[in-house]
Amino acid sequence: xxxxxxxxxxxxxxxxxxxxxxxxxxxxxxxxxxxxxxxxxxxxxxxxxxxxxxxxxxxxxxxxxxxxxxxxxxxxxxxxxxxxxxxxxxxxxxxxxxxxxxxxxxxxxxxxxxxxxxxxxxxxxxxxxxxxxxxxxxxxxxxxxxxxxxxxxxxxxxxxxxxxxxxxxxxxxxxxxxxxx
Numbered sequence: 001x002x003x004x005x006x007x008x009x010x011x012x013x014x015x016x017x018x019x020x021x022x023x024x025x026x027x028x029x030x031x032x033x034x035x036x037x038x039x040x041x042x043x044x045x046x047x048x049x050x051x052x053x054x055x056x057x058x059x060x061x062x063x064x065x066x067x068x069x070x071x072x073x074x075x076x077x078x079x080x081x082x083x084x085x086x087x088x089x090x091x092x093x094x095x096x097x098x099x100x101x102x103x104x105x106x107x108x109x110x111x112x113x114x115x116x117x118x119x120x121x122x123x124x125x126x127x128x129x130x131x132x133x134x135x136x137x138x139x140x141x142x143x144x145x146x147x148x149x150x151x152x153x154x155x156x157x158x159x160x161x162x163x164x165x166x167x168x169x170x171x172x173x174x175x176x177x178x179x180x181x
Contacts, residue, residue: 012036012142016087018096041115041144042091053147056091060103063090069148071157071178072106078161078174079103091143095135102161104131105176110152115144155179 010032011019022028036042042057045066052068063069063076064085079085079093079102093103112127118141127146130136135143160175 010034016092018092018098022097036142037089044145047150050150051147052150052153053145054090055145056094056143057089060085060088060090060093063103068150069106069153071109071155071159071176072103072153074157074159075102075106075174075176078159078171090146094131095137095143100171102171102174105174106153106157106178107146107148109176109178110148110155112146112148114146116141117144118142152178152180 009028009030011028011030012034016033016035019028019030019033023030037057039057042055044053044055045058045062046053047068054063054069054072060076060079061082064073066073076085079088079100090103094101107127108131113124114127114130115122115124116130116137118138122144137143155178157176157178160173161171162173164170164172
C-alpha cells in the first residue's frame with residue numbers, strides 16, 4: 001500500500017485478492033487502485049538463457065502447474081484451494097499483509113534476483129536483500145519479477161507443511177530445503 005500526498009491511500013495490485021476483500025470488509029478505504037496485471041513484464045513465465053523468470057502477476061495456480069521449478073510448484077500448490085490460487089499472484093503472496101508467504105521460500109533458497117520498478121526505471125537486486133519477513137520496497141516501487149538460475153531451480157528438495165486442520169488450512173509451519181552444489 002502507498003500513501004498519496006493528500007493522505008489518501010493508493011494501492012498497487014496485480015490480482016487484488018487481499019485488497020478487495022479488505023475493502024469489502026471496510027478495513028481499507030482505498031482512494032485509488034492501480035491495476036498492474038496487464039503489463040506483459042509482470043505476467044512472464046519463462047525459461048530463457050539458463051534462467052527462469054516469473055512475473056509478479058503470475059497466479060499461484062499457474063505456478064502450481066509449472067514444472068520448471070518443482071519446489072516453487074509444490075509450495076504454490078499448498079496455498080489455499082485452486083479457486084483462490086486462480087486469483088492470488090506471486091507478488092500478492094509475497095507482498096501481502098497476511099503472514100502466509102509460502103511462495104517466497106523457494107526464491108530465498110535459490111539465490112534469486114528481483115526486478116523492481118520505480119520512478120527511475122527498473123533495477124535488479126538479490127531477493128534476499130529485499131525480503132526480511134516482508135518485502136522491503138521504497139514508497140513508489142513495485143516488484144516486476146523474480147528470476148533464478150535453472151540449476152538451483154531444478155535441485156532436489158524437501159517440502160513439508162503442517163496445518164492446524166481447521167476449515168481453512170492455514171499453515172502452522174512450512175519447511176522447504178534444497179540441495180546446494
